[in-house]
Amino acid sequence: MTAASTHSALTDSMLAAVETELRKHVGRFDSPATRPFHEMLAYHLGWATSADEAASPGKRIRPLLLLLTNAACGGEWQHALPAAAAFELIHNFSLVHDDIQDASETRRGRVTVWRRWGAPMAINVGDALFVLSSSAILDLGEHHAADIVVEAARVLHDGTLEITRGQYLDLAYEDRADLAIEEYWTMIAGKTAALLAASARLGALLAGVEPAVQELYRLFAHHLGLAFQVQDDILGIWGDEALTGKSTASDLVARKKSLPILLGLEKGEGFAKRWAEGSITEAEAPRVAEMLAADGARERADSAGREQMQKAMDHLARAGAVNEAGQELGRLARALVDRKA
Amino acid sequence: MTAASTHSALTDSMLAAVETELRKHVGRFDSPATRPFHEMLAYHLGWATSADEAASPGKRIRPLLLLLTNAACGGEWQHALPAAAAFELIHNFSLVHDDIQDASETRRGRVTVWRRWGAPMAINVGDALFVLSSSAILDLGEHHAADIVVEAARVLHDGTLEITRGQYLDLAYEDRADLAIEEYWTMIAGKTAALLAASARLGALLAGVEPAVQELYRLFAHHLGLAFQVQDDILGIWGDEALTGKSTASDLVARKKSLPILLGLEKGEGFAKRWAEGSITEAEAPRVAEMLAADGARERADSAGREQMQKAMDHLARAGAVNEAGQELGRLARALVDRKA
Numbered sequence: 001m002t003a004a005s006t007h008s009a010l011t012d013s014m015l016a017a018v019e020t021e022l023r024k025h026v027g028r029f030d031s032p033a034t035r036p037f038h039e040m041l042a043y044h045l046g047w048a049t050s051a052d053e054a055a056s057p058g059k060r061i062r063p064l065l066l067l068l069t070n071a072a073c074g075g076e077w078q079h080a081l082p083a084a085a086a087f088e089l090i091h092n093f094s095l096v097h098d099d100i101q102d103a104s105e106t107r108r109g110r111v112t113v114w115r116r117w118g119a120p121m122a123i124n125v126g127d128a129l130f131v132l133s134s135s136a137i138l139d140l141g142e143h144h145a146a147d148i149v150v151e152a153a154r155v156l157h158d159g160t161l162e163i164t165r166g167q168y169l170d171l172a173y174e175d176r177a178d179l180a181i182e183e184y185w186t187m188i189a190g191k192t193a194a195l196l197a198a199s200a201r202l203g204a205l206l207a208g209v210e211p212a213v214q215e216l217y218r219l220f221a222h223h224l225g226l227a228f229q230v231q232d233d234i235l236g237i238w239g240d241e242a243l244t245g246k247s248t249a250s251d252l253v254a255r256k257k258s259l260p261i262l263l264g265l266e267k268g269e270g271f272a273k274r275w276a277e278g279s280i281t282e283a284e285a286p287r288v289a290e291m292l293a294a295d296g297a298r299e300r301a302d303s304a305g306r307e308q309m310q311k312a313m314d315h316l317a318r319a320g321a322v323n324e325a326g327q328e329l330g331r332l333a334r335a336l337v338d339r340k341a
Numbered sequence: 342m343t344a345a346s347t348h349s350a351l352t353d354s355m356l357a358a359v360e361t362e363l364r365k366h367v368g369r370f371d372s373p374a375t376r377p378f379h380e381m382l383a384y385h386l387g388w389a390t391s392a393d394e395a396a397s398p399g400k401r402i403r404p405l406l407l408l409l410t411n412a413a414c415g416g417e418w419q420h421a422l423p424a425a426a427a428f429e430l431i432h433n434f435s436l437v438h439d440d441i442q443d444a445s446e447t448r449r450g451r452v453t454v455w456r457r458w459g460a461p462m463a464i465n466v467g468d469a470l471f472v473l474s475s476s477a478i479l480d481l482g483e484h485h486a487a488d489i490v491v492e493a494a495r496v497l498h499d500g501t502l503e504i505t506r507g508q509y510l511d512l513a514y515e516d517r518a519d520l521a522i523e524e525y526w527t528m529i530a531g532k533t534a535a536l537l538a539a540s541a542r543l544g545a546l547l548a549g550v551e552p553a554v555q556e557l558y559r560l561f562a563h564h565l566g567l568a569f570q571v572q573d574d575i576l577g578i579w580g581d582e583a584l585t586g587k588s589t590a591s592d593l594v595a596r597k598k599s600l601p602i603l604l605g606l607e608k609g610e611g612f613a614k615r616w617a618e619g620s621i622t623e624a625e626a627p628r629v630a631e632m633l634a635a636d637g638a639r640e641r642a643d644s645a646g647r648e649q650m651q652k653a654m655d656h657l658a659r660a661g662a663v664n665e666a667g668q669e670l671g672r673l674a675r676a677l678v679d680r681k682a
Contacts, residue, residue, distance in 0.1 A: 037513075127508070138495055149491050171465065
């Protein structure tokens with residue numbers, strides 16, 4: 001089951017409006033001199049950029065979280081669209097740079113920007129998405145007071161700062177033979193959960209609800225983000241290549257410090273011994289993935305993910321939204337964690 | 342003569358205050374888990390990061406332009422410090438990424454961030470400087486109304502958007518055999534002049550002067566930026582290695598599409614013939630630089646730079662600042678264009 005299969009009419013309206021909003025911002029590069037650059041941005045955002053190329057958009061999770069939270073809190077979600085676009089743009093900035101940093105070959109079934117246009121150009125594509133995000137959030141001024149716009153920009157930039165902090169830890173951890181499970185949680189709280197948490201919090205803030213309620217939505221999305229990353233880690237080892245668009249067990253080959261791998265190392269049995277012997281080839285990866293599962297790492301990771309998901313849903317319940325958007329938030333959360341790709 | 346030799350007490354006060362402001366923002370990464378990352382930012386900003394390493398800061402041109410313009414317009418420059426820091430941070434973001442994109446080995450006499458810590462980490466250092474910049478500008482709210490803060494953020498982000506546009510052109514031009522002088526000016530207007538122009542304009546805006554006066558300062562800095570880049574291009578071929586910290590004639594070896602080179606190609610004589618024969622070694626570069634000068638390219642570039650400088654000073658004169666800060670702006674401009682490094 002993908003997130004798409006759970007879409008309500010409300011979610012569909014939001015998704016369509018988000019694309020329109022994104023196209024408006026990205027369109028700032030659509031002038032004769034920079035048209036090829038505009039194509040690169042459009043390509044990364046998953047839009048069809050020429051007749052022979054199918055669209056392949058992302059899930060737009062952050063915009064949906066922001067807009068649904070806004071609507072769940074009684075806000076007019078259309079007025080929050082610049083913020084929704086800003087979060088999607090900054091998320092995509094981080095993906096473009098992350099793909100260079102990790103030397104990833106594909107994303108969403110397409111070759112990555114750096115593989116197609118080279119790392120120097122891809123760095124600039126990411127930078128352009130960043131600046132479009134910083135600009136987009138200011139467009140909130142059309143429907144919100146200037147002091148709210150400044151507060152919104154701060155929420156966005158604080159979330160982005162957490163991403164760069166998490167990214168530093170991720171890069172620094174590559175050279176670490178020993179890594180505590182605790183350090184893993186700190187890293188993914190920055191790299192993955194911070195932006196989701198900020199999206200939901202900002203949705204609530206723009207609806208004008210009190211800080212205590214904003215905090216409940218923030219915690220809902222924070223724990224959802226942790227559960228989401230754990231699921232991502234599981235798919236990175238045991239995912240179906242046809243669905244994920246990545247080669248099976250790719251995280252083993254890349255020696256990524258993901259949760260199942262850390263749990264396997266902690267266990268210190270078959271998998272840990274094989275890991276210590278050095279790099280794992282693609283051909284060998286499925287067998288090593290089985291060893292890791294046999295050491296109980298898949299089960300323990302599943303359980304850790306479920307625990308985070310439970311915390312997320314508890315906070316959502318405490319926030320007490322009973323309208324359609326509130327229901328839809330719960331469905332979105334479950335779809336994200338149940339996904340196979 | 343360097344910019345340093347023309348410093349007045351006012352400029353010295355501003356420079357000291359800018360460093361304090363910068364340290365405050367960069368200090369957000371100075372926590373135990375990210376301390377090594379904080380060191381990388383500090384290193385790039387030119388601060389001494391350990392006992393055996395001398396400080397090597399940049400010229401802080403954008404902060405000075407912003408603060409001096411603000412003071413020239415009667416503003417309280419201390420209240421503009423968050424904006425001054427934001428412009429210096431975004432400038433340094435672009436330098437860190439530019440060094441990766443151009444594979445530059447040294448900057449300000451030190452090895453570049455990517456050479457020292459690798460490209461993946463350097464991408465993240467640049468990203469962190471970007472987000473610190475976006476956050477810093479919001480701190481204007483301490484002394485300015487929220488609608489001014491939003492306007493200031495827009496000026497900053499629009500300037501940054503021009504940088505990414507210019508950077509795209511710069512990268513795209515690498516593969517172009519034919520490049521018109523006109524296209525060169527468009528590229529450096531984005532890459533170099535846009536941020537200087539935005540700095541000066543924002544200094545005026547924060548002082549509360551009318552838009553027509555803001556525009557005069559913007560044009561002053563725009564033309565100064567063009568003159569500055571032309572001087573940079575001249576130093577990139579005929580500069581003194583001991584002063585610039587870069588190897589002599591390095592732009593010839595890198596086959597950079599700088600103004601003197603484009604002028605030499607346009608001339609179609611000795612230099613153009615040598616260029617067409619293919620890459621130039623470091624050993625050969627001084628002789629090729631002489632050929633380029635013999636073809637009149639140095640003289641023509643000098644003249645184009647002087648013309649831009651004249652336009653800059655004309656706009657500054659029309660802005661009509663007569664106080665100390667206004668005088669200092671003129672001195673700063675002349676020092677930048679007369680520099681040898």
